[in-house]
Amino acid sequence: MAQKSKEAGQAPIDDRTLEIIHEYILGVSDVDSDLREPHLRPSLVESYKFVIFAFCLQIAVGFVVNAVVFLAILKYKLYKDATFAFVLNNTICDLVKCVFVLPLSVYVLLVQNWVLGECMCSFLPMIQDIPMHVTTLTYTLMAWDRLRFIKKPYRPRLPAFVCCFGTWLSAMCLVLPYPLYIIYIDLGTYVAELDGVGLCIYNLVDNMEEYMRGIFLTMYVAPMCLVSYFYIRTSQELKNCGNSSSVNGGLRTSTGGHISGHRPLRREIKNANASLNSHRDCDDDTVSFPKRPFRLDIFQEKMNQRYLIFTALVYGICLCPIMVLRLARFALVETYDNSGILDMVYTIFVWIAFAPVCITPLIHLIWQLSSSSNVGLRNYFHCGGKNPKHTRDSFEVLDSEMNDSFRKRFNLDKPPVDTRSSSLMDGADGS
Template structure:
C-alpha cells in the first residue's frame, strides 16, 4: 500500500528482518495511491474486485453442494453397513477429507485469494499452507491404499484384506509429516512493531521465502504426493485388470463345465471324444508323460481345477467396482493436475504488478477445478450404487423423442369403447412404435379407432 503524501514514517531497528521482507513491505506500502486506505481492514484485490461476487457465488455453490452430497454419501454407507467392505471404508476416509476441504480449506483459500492484505494473524500465516495441503495428500494416499487392497484381493481372494482403519490413520499421519517443513519457508512480519504510526497497528505481512531450498521442496512434494501416487495407482489398476481377466476366463470355464455336467458321463455314438473329467485327467497324465512342463498339461490342469472349484471372485461385481473406482480416481487426478502444475511453476515464475491479475485469475480457476472432485465423487458413487433398472428409467426421463411417441399412444381406446390404461414407459423408441402398431391393429374394425 502506498503511504499518504506529506507524511513520513520512522522505522525502528530492523536488523533482524531479512532484506527481502523490506522489499515486499515497500511494494505493499507503495502499491496503491489512496490516502484514506486503512490497512487494518480487509482490502479486496483490485484485479478481482469486479468479479468478486461471481467468484464467491461459484465457490459457495461448490462448498455447499460438496458438503451436502458427501454427508449423504456418508449416511448411505453407514445405513447399509457398506463399511464392512474395506473398499467402502477407504471411501469414508475420502468423504471426511472432502468435507474438510469444503468446510475449512475452501473458505480460507477463497479469502486469501480475494483479500490483498493479511488479516488472519501469525498462527494461520504459519499453518494455513499445511491445512490446505493435508486433505489433498490424504485423498491421494487413500486412493493408493484402496488400489493396493483391491489388487491383493483379486490376486489372493482368500488372504485377509488391508486393515482400513490402520491405513486411514497412516494416511493422515503421513500427510502431516509431509507438510511439517512448511513453517520453515514462511515469515510473518508485524509492521506495527517497526513503523511508528498508529495506522499500522495490527497490520502484518505473510510471505513465503521462495529460496532454492523451497523450490526443491515443492518439486519433492509434487513427486511424492501427486506423480508418485498416480504411478502406483496406475500400476495397481493395470494388475487388477489382468487379475479380473484371469478370473473372467476361469469363470467361463467353470460355467461351461456346469452347463455340460449331465453330458460328462455319456458318449455320443457319432463322436470319438468323451467329455468326462476322467478323460481330462487321463489326457493330462498322458501329456505329463511326454512333457512334464508342457503347455497342454498346465491348460488341462487349470481346466480340471475350475471344473471342480467354483470361482472365488464375483467377476461382474468386481468389474463394475473397478470401472467406477477408476472413474473417481481419474476425475480427481485430472482436476488436480492444473493446480499442482501451477504451484510447481509458481516457484520458478516471479509475480509483478504487471502480471498479478493473470496470476489471480489463474489461481481462482485452478483452485475451483481442483476442488471439483468433492462434488463429482458422490455423483459417481450414486451411479455406482444405482440399479440398472433405475438407470434406464432415469435415462427415459431425458429422452424427449420417446416422450413425444409416448404421448401419441397413451390414449388407446378398446373395442368396447372404454379407454385403455396408460402405456408403461418403454426404454427403446423402436419398441414403443411396435407397441403402438399392435394396439392399432388390435382395435382395427372398431369405430373408436
C-alpha cells in the same frame, strides 16, 4: 520494559514511504486505506461476486452429497468392507475441505492484504494440504487393496481403518516443514503507523522450491503412477478371471477350491454341513461355508472397477493444474502487469482442484444405485470383508448340476431335519 524497547525500535515514516508500502501491499497507492481491514484484490474487483458464487455452490453441493454418502455408508454398515472404508475416509476428507479448507482458501484468494495474523500465516498451508495428501494416499491404498482382493479373494484385506489413520498421520508429517519456509513480518514493530499490519511471505533465506518439488513428486506423480499400475493389473486379473470362468463353466475358484465338474471332497461336505447347522452370520438366509469354492462376480467386479478408475482419474486430472502451477510459480516473475492474470488463473485452478469434492460422491451414489439394480452393493458387501459369505443367490456361480447337487446335500430348499428322531424311527423299524 518490553513496550519501551518496542517503541524505541519504531521510527517515524514520511508520506512517500507510506504510499510505497500501501502500493506494495494493496496494489494501489491509496494512503487513506486502512491496512488493518481486508481489501479485495484489484484483479478480482469486477469478478469477485462470480468467484464467491462458484465457490459457495461448490461448498454447498459438496457438503450435501458427501453427507449423503457418509450417512449411507454408516446406515448400511458398508464400512465393514475395506473398499467402502477407504471411501468413507475420502468422504470425511471432502467434508473437512468443504467446512474448513474451502472457506479459508476463498478468503485468501479474494483478499489482497494479510489480516489473519501470524498463526494462520504458518498453519494455513498445512490446513490446505493435509486433506489433499490424505485423499491421494487413500486412493493409492484403495487401488493396492483391490488388486490384492481380486488376485486372491480369500487373502485378508488390508486393515482399512488402520490405513486410514496412517494416511492422516503421514499427511501431517509431510506438511511439518511449511513453517520453516514461511515467515510473518509484523510491520507495527518497525513503524508506529502500521501497528497491527503484517506480511505473510515466503522465507527468502531457505529455498522452498526444493520442498515443493519433492511434494510434487512424492504426493502426485508417484501416487498417480502407482494407482494407474494397480488398476491396470487389476483389470488384467479380472480379464483373466473372465476367461477362466468361461472355460470352467462360469466358476472362478481360488486356492483351496475345486474345479467345476468335480464333486466336493468328503471333508469339505462335512465342514460345510457343520457350518450350515451352526453358523448363520448375516441373516436367516445367509450361511458361510469355510471350505466351499468361492467365485468372484466378474461382471459386478468389472463394473466396480470402472467406477473406481473413474473416480481416481477425475481426482488426478483435477489436481494436475494446481500442482503444476504451484511448482512453476517459483520460476515466474510476478509483476504489476501479469499479477491480475496470475490471480485469475490461480483462482480457476483452485476451483478445479476442489471439484472432486462434488464429483466423487456423485459417482459413488450412481455406483451404488446401478449396483443395487443388478446385484446390490449393499447385499454384495453386507457381511463385511472378514470371510466370504454366500447367500442362496450366490449358488448361481455354480453350474446347474453342481448347484442342484449342493442344494440336495445341504437341504437348502427344505427345513432342517431332526437327525435324532430319524435315527429312533430307523431303529424302531429295524426292530
